[in-house]
Amino acid sequence: MRFIAAIKKECLILLRDKAGLAILFIMPLFLITIMSLIQDAPFKDYKENKIPIVYVDNDKDSLGSIIEKGLVNSGIFSVITEIDGTAANDENTKQSVARGEYRLGIIIPEGATKTMNKNVENRVDKMLANFGMAEKDSTVFQSDSIQLIILFDPAAKIAFRSSVSSTLDKFITRTEMETMLLIFSQKLGEASGIKQEAAIESRPLITLKEIQANDSKVAELLTNSVQHNVPAWAIFAMFYIVIPLASSMIKEREEGSALRLLIIPGSYMTCLYGKIFIYTIVCLIQFILMMMVGIYILPLLGLPAFEIGHNFIALVLMIIACALAATGYGFMVGSIFNSHHQAMVFGSVSVVILSAIGGVLVPVYVMPGIMQNISIISPLNWSLNGLNNVFLRQTDFTALVPDMLKLLGFFVVMILLSAKFNQMKKYK
């Protein structure tokens, strides 16, 4: 069989190309190990370092303690109530935040609970009055607003300010609503107050969602250096196949063996398909090796082990789609360029750019908004996204289909483009 012969030839050439093998297998292993080690600390910071918030509770009543509990439970803030050994008060809080020692301070005014309760009670009374009586209450309802003071470090970014403000806002609205409900039901004499209070406190008052990217679970899991770097650099290595693949195609043309193939009827295309086949297999082997490093080697270096998820069929299909896309890309570069130099420079620079855009160097969710939008043009992003779907989100197969189709579509487009260029080369 001609196809078998083509594959055998490709294997032999590949196995004898020591530098090519190093690029294919050794380089990515180093990349994964080194990047996981380097990024271990920053990832931990991202996950574990909380924003210190100076908390001055002049209220010393239920609203003050509900907010404090909420802040603590949020997981975003670490609540500080002492500055340099003395209890935080209005003065020293203002000063230390202004000096930038803390980025954030919150002062709950005296009597905040009382004010809130009064407001709520007024409102409830008015509502009950509206329900129960035909004639309207003539007294105008006056509510004193609670002046909650948020202090920001002058250097804090606007985005940070607004997200903290809106989080606190939601907080207070919610507390207000809950207090209102409580008083409402107390007044109606239906349920016991104690039971209600317990119910309120057990509710989570603030969630991570308001501040972090919308996909909180993934964000949380991804804030682990290994979980990001292993698939990211495995994909990078796969696409880096552009170098050995394009180089092998150009070499074949330079050495003249391509000429001989063109003279043998039908053999040129057979060989090109053989190449695509072999390099796709190489991509798969590469990927499996990378996963093994993540699972077995990285833990030996004190890093967490790589989580591979449970859906193996989805994983295999996803990897094949990635491998085809990567091989297709290399094939296209090898078809377009005539010199090694051009292909190497274009190939490596383009893969680095596509991987930066695609979230290999830093995860997409920590990129600025514009870059997050741009990232969707990179096939490395589709690959990474699809694989993370398998590894982290544990989604079912249908969720992978869009990325898989994009990768396969990319492969087809690359092959068609290459065919065009190969045709042009043939009849120069």
Added chain:
Amino acid sequence: MSAAISIENLVHRYKDAEQVAVNDISLEIKEGEIFGLLGPNGAGKTTTISILSGLLKPMQGKVTIHGFDVTLQIDESKKLIGVVPQEIALYPTLTANENLEFFGSMYGIQKAALKDKIKNYLNLFGLENTGKKRVEQFSGGMKRRLNLIASLLHDPKILILDEPTASVDVQSRNLIIEFLRDLNKKGTTILYTSHYLEEAENLCTEIAIIDEGKIVIQGSPQQIIGSQPGFDNLETIFLKLTEKKLRD
């Protein structure tokens, strides 16, 4: 004898080139001939061969191989020819055996038959001990001989050779020439280019000298020498017809 190769009004100009490489050439190479296509550097020999082997699409003209049009019936015409390219066309990191096995398989030759053939040819060309050696470790002459073998494996009816004896020693050259003569006796038509005029004069049954893409003279070596009074060998006639200036 019928025409093995027929070339009618062939014109080819490379993209971006100012001059035409092949300028209205018409030739007929009969079955059983050893045809020598001679000419100085840049005359258009390789271009003509590339068109014959289906590597280049001619701008104008019609080329057939045993009646098959090389641009329309590419596969049929390719099957009839074996082409020995001017440059070595082998995989340097593969061994001689691996190269021959691969190209033989690409021609669809059965494995057992192929193994026998390879062994015979390697013996014939004095490469019997180098089958397991990588081509990159071969000398220039060894590479040329292997380059030739790789084009013979499928027993082509027509063998086209572009300077098969360039840069090889006398022993190798004689071996190759004797081999071609033998092959021709067994019925293979041969088209060959060379810069060695004496070699061509001895080997060829028919010769065409081309210069700047045009045929300058054509005939058997004896006819050509006879047609030029005062000249008694091909080389002097060649120099007279193509003049002494250097070509590119």
